[in-house]
Amino acid sequence: MTTPPPIKRQKREEYRRELAAQQAVGHGDVEVKLPQKRFFRQRAHANPFSDHKLEYPLSPAHMDWSPHYPAFVDNDSSQINLAGARKLTKDVEVVDIGCGFGGLLIGLAPLLPETLMVGMEIRISVLEFVTSRIQALRAQQHRLKAAAASQNSEAALAEVKKAAEEANVGGQQADEAGTMSSIIPGNYENVAGIRSNTMKFLPNFFGHHQLSKIFICFPDPHFKARKHKMRIISESLNAEYAYVLRPGGLLYTITDVEEYHHWVLRHFQYGTDQDGEAERKAGGIKDLWERVPDEELEADPCVRVMKFETEESKKVTRNKGNKYVAVFRRKADPEWA
Amino acid sequence: MASFQHPFQCLQYVNRLADGQQDVLVASAGRHLYTYDAATGQRLDVWPQDVDTSESAGADSTEAQAHLEKEQNPSSVSKEQAEQQPAPKKGSKDKGPAWSNIPLVVVSLDGKYVAAVTAEDKCIRVFTLSEEGKLQELSSRTMPKRPSALTLNPDGQTLLCGDKFGDAYSLPLIPGDYVKRAEVQHYKPLGPAATSLTVHTKRNLLSLEQQRQQLSAEKKAAAGEKEALNFEHQLIIGHVSVLLDLISASVSGESPDSRARSYILTADRDEHIRVSRGLPQAHVIEQYCLGHTSFVSKLCIPSWAPKVLVSGGGDGYLIVWNWTEGQIMQKISLDEVVQTQDVIVRGIWEVSLQQPAGPVNAILVGLEGLSQLLSFTLEDDHTLKFQGTIQLSGNVFDVTGIPSKNTVAVCVDTIREPNSTNMWKSSPGTPQTLIETFQVSSSEGSLSWSPADDSMVTEINLAGTTDLPVNLEPNQKKVFDDSLYTLVNLRKMKFYD
Numbered sequence: 086m087t088t089p090p091p092i093k094r095q096k097r098e099e100y101r102r103e104l105a106a107q108q109a110v111g112h113g114d115v116e117v118k119l120p121q122k123r124f125f126r127q128r129a130h131a132n133p134f135s136d137h138k139l140e141y142p143l144s145p146a147h148m149d150w151s152p153h154y155p156a157f158v159d160n161d162s163s164q165i166n167l168a169g170a171r172k173l174t175k176d177v178e179v180v181d182i183g184c185g186f187g188g189l190l191i192g193l194a195p196l197l198p199e200t201l202m203v204g205m206e207i208r209i210s211v212l213e214f215v216t217s218r219i220q221a222l223r224a225q226q227h228r229l230k231a232a233a234a235s236q237n238s239e240a241a242l243a244e245v246k247k248a249a250e251e252a253n254v255g256g257q258q259a260d261e262a263g264t265m266s267s268i269i270p271g272n273y274e275n276v277a278g279i280r281s282n283t284m285k286f287l288p289n290f291f292g293h294h295q296l297s298k299i300f301i302c303f304p305d306p307h308f309k310a311r312k313h314k315m316r317i318i319s320e321s322l323n324a325e326y327a328y329v330l331r332p333g334g335l336l337y338t339i340t341d342v343e344e345y346h347h348w349v350l351r352h353f354q355y356g357t358d359q360d361g362e363a364e365r366k367a368g369g370i371k372d373l374w375e376r377v378p379d380e381e382l383e384a385d386p387c388v389r390v391m392k393f394e395t396e397e398s399k400k401v402t403r404n405k406g407n408k409y410v411a412v413f414r415r416k417a418d419p420e421w422a
Numbered sequence: 423m424a425s426f427q428h429p430f431q432c433l434q435y436v437n438r439l440a441d442g443q444q445d446v447l448v449a450s451a452g453r454h455l456y457t458y459d460a461a462t463g464q465r466l467d468v469w470p471q472d473v474d475t476s477e478s479a480g481a482d483s484t485e486a487q488a489h490l491e492k493e494q495n496p497s498s499v500s501k502e503q504a505e506q507q508p509a510p511k512k513g514s515k516d517k518g519p520a521w522s523n524i525p526l527v528v529v530s531l532d533g534k535y536v537a538a539v540t541a542e543d544k545c546i547r548v549f550t551l552s553e554e555g556k557l558q559e560l561s562s563r564t565m566p567k568r569p570s571a572l573t574l575n576p577d578g579q580t581l582l583c584g585d586k587f588g589d590a591y592s593l594p595l596i597p598g599d600y601v602k603r604a605e606v607q608h609y610k611p612l613g614p615a616a617t618s619l620t621v622h623t624k625r626n627l628l629s630l631e632q633q634r635q636q637l638s639a640e641k642k643a644a645a646g647e648k649e650a651l652n653f654e655h656q657l658i659i660g661h662v663s664v665l666l667d668l669i670s671a672s673v674s675g676e677s678p679d680s681r682a683r684s685y686i687l688t689a690d691r692d693e694h695i696r697v698s699r700g701l702p703q704a705h706v707i708e709q710y711c712l713g714h715t716s717f718v719s720k721l722c723i724p725s726w727a728p729k730v731l732v733s734g735g736g737d738g739y740l741i742v743w744n745w746t747e748g749q750i751m752q753k754i755s756l757d758e759v760v761q762t763q764d765v766i767v768r769g770i771w772e773v774s775l776q777q778p779a780g781p782v783n784a785i786l787v788g789l790e791g792l793s794q795l796l797s798f799t800l801e802d803d804h805t806l807k808f809q810g811t812i813q814l815s816g817n818v819f820d821v822t823g824i825p826s827k828n829t830v831a832v833c834v835d836t837i838r839e840p841n842s843t844n845m846w847k848s849s850p851g852t853p854q855t856l857i858e859t860f861q862v863s864s865s866e867g868s869l870s871w872s873p874a875d876d877s878m879v880t881e882i883n884l885a886g887t888t889d890l891p892v893n894l895e896p897n898q899k900k901v902f903d904d905s906l907y908t909l910v911n912l913r914k915m916k917f918y919d
Contacts, residue, residue, distance in 0.1 A: 134662065144710075288696075308616050319660065321588075321659060322662070324660075324705040325707065342616065343615075344615035369705065372705070401619075405619065406620060421681075422699070
């Protein structure tokens with residue numbers, strides 16, 4: 086005899102089924118609702134050393150991006166990659182490592198409408214939320230565009246305007262439960278989420294110097310010293326980030342844990358203790374990175390999104406926590422020794 | 423009744439003829455390192471010299487058993503043996519060394535030093551190899567995790583060591599006086615790194631409070647830092663995976679006046695081959711060679727074709743790469759070559775033998791638990807051509823070329839039936855075949871290998887190694903099997919929906 090799954094799980098499954106059905110109808114007249122986070126929660130930690138059941142391409146040239154960015158698929162169907170998948174008109178060049186519920190992607194989407202951005206998340210349920218959220222946002226955008234185009238009347242425009250105003254009054258652009266009521270640049274066609282363990286498989290997705298920005302926002306702090314090897318920032322991983330990031334590209338980090346912030350600085354060899362660090366050999370990871378000064382960061386809209394629009398940053402704001410930002414620019418490869 | 427003897431796990435030829443000295447073979451079997459005169463096969467030294475292995479093999483086997491059954495009480499070991507033993511170890515009560523096998527042996531370019539890894543105690547040990555072929559232990563350095571790959575940097579002065587935690591370290595071959603670097607005062611919070619601003623749930627807050635209390639109670643004890651490695655070392659490369667092989671390579675520059683560029687290649691359990699710059703720029707990753715669909719256990723760059731990489735692992739393919747470009751030149755299905763399912767590459771060796779018509783270069787490939795070597799030659803278009811197999815009397819463990827005799831020596835499994843990793847022979851042969859040698863003849867681009875008649879081999883096989891205990895229980899046998907055949911455990915679990 087098998088016991089039925091717990092009621093919570095039953096409800097989740099039912100909710101997700103309905104959501105999937107609703108989205109399958111797609112761009113019909115039905116208003117597509119955004120998914121609710123509470124049906125997708127998952128414990129905050131995943132073991133990056135475990136094999137999991139992951140799908141990843143053999144190499145970047147084998148990655149099929151076409152289902153993730155349907156609006157950017159090359160019209161020429163003869164353009165296929167090594168795995169026989171349709172190519173895109175451009176490469177993905179912004180990655181949010183550990184994207185969580187996708188707040189950063191949604192915030193960045195209108196800022197860089199012509200740039201393909203991907204969020205990578207190891208937790209399966211959270212990633213389902215991101216995918217579902219992006220689907221819903223795209224569907225809403227589609228509906229709004231269709232409405233604006235077909236009627237093209239003042240009435241319709243007024244309606245859209247009114248809705249947009251309402252949304253702005255609420256101070257909430259895209260509320261979880263609500264709907265997005267203005268047309269935004271890029272229509273969320275430029276963002277996607279995929280499940281992956283970037284600590285192991287980043288080079289399977291991205292080639293040498295492919296990326297222009299990497300975001301690492303509020304990473305799992307792994308407080309215990311025994312678990313520090315699981316941290317997403319380390320000198321050896323920074324070498325890998327430098328491989329996929331092009332010279333001049335930026336790696337953004339933000340955390341609310343002061344100790345982790347210092348860990349980040351230390352592992353980019355920007356210690357708080359200059360004399361100790363100066364002792365290190367010249368040939369360190371510092372060859373590859375320079376810290377971006379704060380003045381420059383203030384002018385960077387991406388930093389604002391990272392600081393105020395991700396779910397985690399909102400939570401930190403609510404709890405009146407601190408936010409520590411460090412951004413590093415990829416230098417050109419050093420001369421061969 | 424004769425008992426089984428430990429097979430040679432590693433075999434290395436040390437060429438010292440240029441220095442006017444005899445050339446030497448260094449081999450590891452069980453817990454011991456052996457040196458032999460490569461010309462005559464005469465045994466020159468055994469390390470560690472806890473017991474005279476040729477005479478009191480029985481006592482030794484007791485020890486091995488003691489190692490297997492860890493709860494062994496010391497009184498059962500004969501007094502005689504306890505006296506015989508000079509007891510060079512630190513552990514006072516423990517009779518045997520703290521390891522059961524020596525999986526990695528590296529010889530320095532000048533033939534003056536031997537570096538070996540002892541398995542269980544994670545130690546890199548460096549020896550001097552004297553003119554008489556004696557081994558003298560210079561240093562032993564315990565690594566944080568068990569080393570899985572060991573090689574020499576092209577400068578000949580630095581050891582590169584990869585471990586099962588995915589990290590690669592560089593350490594000087596000869597450790598100098600290590601002055602512990604003044605402990606860098608990192609930013610250290612007084613309490614736990616978490617604060618009430620970063621954790622919010624009731625339980626987390628509670629445990630945070632507990633942590634604080636504990637911390638203040640143990641303040642003094644906490645001052646004692648976790649003991650760091652007390653020798654010079656540098657973390658140079660890290661994979662989030664098991665590092666399985668690490669080699670260094672050097673490629674001459676494009677233009678004649680540019681200097682040669684050195685590289686470090688690392689292979690891991692997650693199908694990656696990473697190409698990093700050599701020291702001191704190992705943090706600059708130049709390339710990934712992606713194409714294997716299972717773990718990559720072995721890398722080989724032939725000295726005569728430095729732009730070619732041959733790699734193999736758990737997916738049954740040998741891949742030939744233009745590794746500086748990350749480009750696949752050829753994929754060879756080994757399952758087809760040997761007509762066996764699920765083969766795993768255990769070793770890839772380059773050998774270069776002098777023939778009247780000129781040097782013969784070959785790539786030999788050994789598969790886990792198979793008693794044959796696959797022979798290949800590298801064609802001009804940088805592809806491999808299969809040249810048939812060399813049949814051996816047991817599963818292949820290691821291969822080394824012996825240039826002074828123009829032969830190839832192979833050490834094989836003496837204990838298990840050929841092509842099996844767990845079926846023991848019903849009885850050991852006498853003498854047991856520990857190594858075999860082969861010579862090659864080539865005509866019109868095809869090679870044929872034949873056994874070489876060499877008294878050196880007879881001598882080494884006759885002298886034997888140490889005996890295994892008689893009458894082992896199946897689970898004890900399994901411990902021996904698992905210590906020599908580890909690769910199959912690297913396969914990932916297959917997930918079914």
